[in-house]
Amino acid sequence: MSAADFDYDLIVIGGGPAGQAACLALKQRLGRVAVLDEQQRPGGQILRQPPVAFTVRNWLTGRDYRALQAQLKAFEALDGVTWLGGRSVLGVQPEGDGWRVLASDGAAVSGFTARRVLIATGCYDMTAPLPGWTLPGAMSAGAVQAFVKSQKLVPGRRIALAGAHPLQLLVAEQIIEAGGQVAVVAFTQTLTSALAKVFRHPRAVLSNLPRLLGVMMSAARMMRGGVPIRFGDRPVALLGDSEVTGLRLEASGDVACDTVAFCFGFLPQSDLTRAAGLDVGPGRVGGWVARHDDWMRSSRAGLYVAGETVGVKGAEAASAEGRIAGLGILLDAGRLTESEALIEAASPRRRRGRALAFSALLEDVGDPTAFTVLKPPADTIICRCEDVTLGAISQARNVASDPGAIKLATRCGMGPCQGRNCEHLLLQQLPGAADTQPGFRPRFPARPVRIGDFTA
Amino acid sequence: MRSGHDVVRGARLSVTIDGQMIEAFEGETLASAMLAAEQRAFRLDKQGRPRGLFCNMGVCSECLVDVVIGEGTSRRLRACITAVSDGMSVTTGSAT
Numbered sequence: 001m002s003a004a005d006f007d008y009d010l011i012v013i014g015g016g017p018a019g020q021a022a023c024l025a026l027k028q029r030l031g032r033v034a035v036l037d038e039q040q041r042p043g044g045q046i047l048r049q050p051p052v053a054f055t056v057r058n059w060l061t062g063r064d065y066r067a068l069q070a071q072l073k074a075f076e077a078l079d080g081v082t083w084l085g086g087r088s089v090l091g092v093q094p095e096g097d098g099w100r101v102l103a104s105d106g107a108a109v110s111g112f113t114a115r116r117v118l119i120a121t122g123c124y125d126m127t128a129p130l131p132g133w134t135l136p137g138a139m140s141a142g143a144v145q146a147f148v149k150s151q152k153l154v155p156g157r158r159i160a161l162a163g164a165h166p167l168q169l170l171v172a173e174q175i176i177e178a179g180g181q182v183a184v185v186a187f188t189q190t191l192t193s194a195l196a197k198v199f200r201h202p203r204a205v206l207s208n209l210p211r212l213l214g215v216m217m218s219a220a221r222m223m224r225g226g227v228p229i230r231f232g233d234r235p236v237a238l239l240g241d242s243e244v245t246g247l248r249l250e251a252s253g254d255v256a257c258d259t260v261a262f263c264f265g266f267l268p269q270s271d272l273t274r275a276a277g278l279d280v281g282p283g284r285v286g287g288w289v290a291r292h293d294d295w296m297r298s299s300r301a302g303l304y305v306a307g308e309t310v311g312v313k314g315a316e317a318a319s320a321e322g323r324i325a326g327l328g329i330l331l332d333a334g335r336l337t338e339s340e341a342l343i344e345a346a347s348p349r350r351r352r353g354r355a356l357a358f359s360a361l362l363e364d365v366g367d368p369t370a371f372t373v374l375k376p377p378a379d380t381i382i383c384r385c386e387d388v389t390l391g392a393i394s395q396a397r398n399v400a401s402d403p404g405a406i407k408l409a410t411r412c413g414m415g416p417c418q419g420r421n422c423e424h425l426l427l428q429q430l431p432g433a434a435d436t437q438p439g440f441r442p443r444f445p446a447r448p449v450r451i452g453d454f455t456a
Numbered sequence: 457m458r459s460g461h462d463v464v465r466g467a468r469l470s471v472t473i474d475g476q477m478i479e480a481f482e483g484e485t486l487a488s489a490m491l492a493a494e495q496r497a498f499r500l501d502k503q504g505r506p507r508g509l510f511c512n513m514g515v516c517s518e519c520l521v522d523v524v525i526g527e528g529t530s531r532r533l534r535a536c537i538t539a540v541s542d543g544m545s546v547t548t549g550s551a552t
Contacts, residue, residue: 038514039537040539051483054464055463137508139511139512140511140512144512146513151485152458153484154458155509156491157457179459180459242497243508448534450531450532
């Protein structure tokens with residue numbers, strides 16, 4: 001298959017900050033480029049745009065969104081980039097000296113070929129199991145935020161936030177701005193331990209003072225507005241029979257609410273990277289990060305990785321990595337010499353370094369370990385798709401030791417989410433496993449699709 | 457509940473959920489229209505217990521529902537990434 005036979009010179013999977021930045025770095029020096037994304041519009045989760053049919057005033061005007069908004073605008077104005085939104089990528093397979101990307105739009109499956117592919121699929125909320133967490137009304141903080149940002153919908157009458165990640169303060173504020181009610185914001189860590197961790201990163205504190213002050217002021221505003229913010233208060237259970245009616249906290253007791261949003265941090269999306277056989281390593285709080293070199297090349301020629309899929313560290317770092325990946329792709333395609341690429345990469349590399357320092361601070365402060373070391377009761381569901389409990393997994397461990405064998409014995413990880421919500425929870429039960437065990441064998445397709453669509 | 461300020465939604469349309477007509481707006485996801493109508497159960501688990509939407513980004517498949525669009529056949533789709541269309545007919549409560 002020669003270059004001309006491919007549909008595209010480059011396919012970017014993911015239209016978030018990393019994917020956008022890669023396209024912007026190309027500056028029309030590559031040829032045909034397409035971007036696939038599960039959402040209808042570009043932006044990624046951080047800038048999940050309202051639908052075209054909505055007119056929204058004052059959309060995400062906060063300081064932290066400014067640079068990202070500018071980048072999104074520049075991306076949307078790019079010539080020569082084909083936007084293929086509303087498509088779930090099912091897999092990336094070798095084709096000649098390039099790749100075939102299979103995607104479903106909900107009605108049909110199509111294949112797109114390209115000489116090179118950049119996987120920039122971002123991350124998703126890390127689950128944390130509790131009794132009652134499968135009740136309707138329990139959701140991830142990212143889920144709530146996406147409703148508020150892009151759909152102008154508050155997904156409950158009274159929302160409780162619980163977790164370890166500082167992001168939940170921002171989510172709470174966005175809920176209130178949208179006219180919603182926040183019952184409580186509960187952090188598992190104590191305020192003292194959180195502050196002690198902040199000051200372990202003095203340089204990141206100094207270079208991010210306005211941002212950190214902004215967080216503190218927003219917390220103060222909420223507390224004045226009557227929203228309780230608790231520290232050292234771990235969630236114990238979600239209450240309710242057929243849907244959430246409350247959240248039980250270890251120190252504060254029962255809080256009435258109809259929605260509970262969990263905010264324990266994020267896992268890298270790794271289904272495509274792992275199914276393509278790329279080298280991966282364990283993520284800091286769980287999951288797998290794709291390994292890469294200085295130009296964001298993965299372990300397989302022609303496949304590149306950037307953004308949260310190589311490690312969760314925020315949109316700024318993701319954007320910088322996307323730039324570097326774009327330049328690496330131009331370098332490999334012979335459109336830039338190494339010295340030209342190095343010169344253009346100097347600025348995004350500096351930006352990435354600064355962003356990593358701040359994300360190290362956030363990671364440290366938002367460390368979910370204080371929660372994840374606790375074992376929920378044995379009848380707590382671990383695998384939501386297949387209703388597999390912690391007790392069933394403990395029992396299976398008597399006869400099976402590796403994740404694949406436990407999956408076969410219990411069906412943990414066999415449902416449509418393919419283990420995205422339970423694989424890290426299972427590995428937490430196998431001490432040291434994340435460093436030594438490969439986890440579940442990734443299966444095609446990465447997203448649920450009707451079998452008949454492959455033969456249509 | 458839909459947030460009222462700073463937004464003009466798309467055209468009003470209607471969607472049927474388990475035989476009940478609900479109001480929706482062009483541009484909404486099926487998940488949004490269902491939650492706005494207080495329809496919080498999307499599927500049933502293996503013990504027949506209701507499950508709600510969880511991740512809202514296409515990852516977890518907790519919001520799988522059976523959808524018929526126009527004269528088409530029923531498809532099992534993730535409500536969080538499926539846009540509503542006028543006359544769409546949805547059945548909740550299937551086990552995955």
